[in-house]
Amino acid sequence: DTEVTQTPKHLVMGMTNKKSLKCEQHMGHRAMYWYKQKAKKPPELMFVYSYEKLSINESVPSRFSPECPNSSLLNLHLHALQPEDSALYLCASSQTGYNEQFFGPGTRLTVL
Amino acid sequence: AQSVAQPEDQVNVAEGNPLTVKCTYSVSGNPYLFWYVQYPNRGLQFLLKYITGDNLVKGSYGFEAEFNKSQTSFHLKKPSALVSDSALYFCAVRDTGNTGKLIFGQGTTLQVKP
Secondary structure, eight states: OEEEEEEEEEEEETTEEEEEEEEESOOOOSSEEEEETTTTOOOOEEEEETTTEEEESSSOOOOOOEEEETTEEEEEEESSSGGGGGGGEEEEEEETTSSSSOOOOOOOEEEE | OEEEEESSSEEEEEEEEEEEHHHHOOOEESOOOOEEETTTTOOOOEEESSSSSSSEOGOOOEEEEETTTTEEEEEEESSSOGGGGGGEEEEEOOOOSSOEEEOOOOOOOEEEEE
């Protein structure tokens, strides 16, 4: 299985809602990543987990809260988001930090 | 600091013609270089990488890239473009350390016309 899956595909939420994004991989990869991408721009790194420990937080606002329950699963908890947080949220994984990353299809988030 | 530049916002090529998408980099130490492609409303797909070894790297879908250390370039090439190659292409370099952080270029839109 060489796939990274993400759910949901689309999410619309109000500024007071709490929601979660889910990412899963079964390639045995030990590094997992969350990115935010605006249209026609490169992905912006948000968080990196290495061996289930948070290794990078790119000064992301606390309204985004990552969680890595096990080596195959990565969540991104969302609370009190702003309209400017609307974007495509991509999850990726790699064997280690030295290897190529494999990306999921993304969750298209709209904050009203 | 590591950086990547893709000097062209858009590249237009006729189907069947060769294509080149340019990328230059600036790194301290040996570069780990990657090319990714993104189709509309999709995630990024890995095309190829250069870590060490042969300067000509072959990847998925008939793409290849040439690593040139003296010119600090890693241009993506394909001998014969297809309309289905039309997409957004990103060059990336791995940041220093072992965190796996990628530094992306701004992206180049490839338009292949029939």
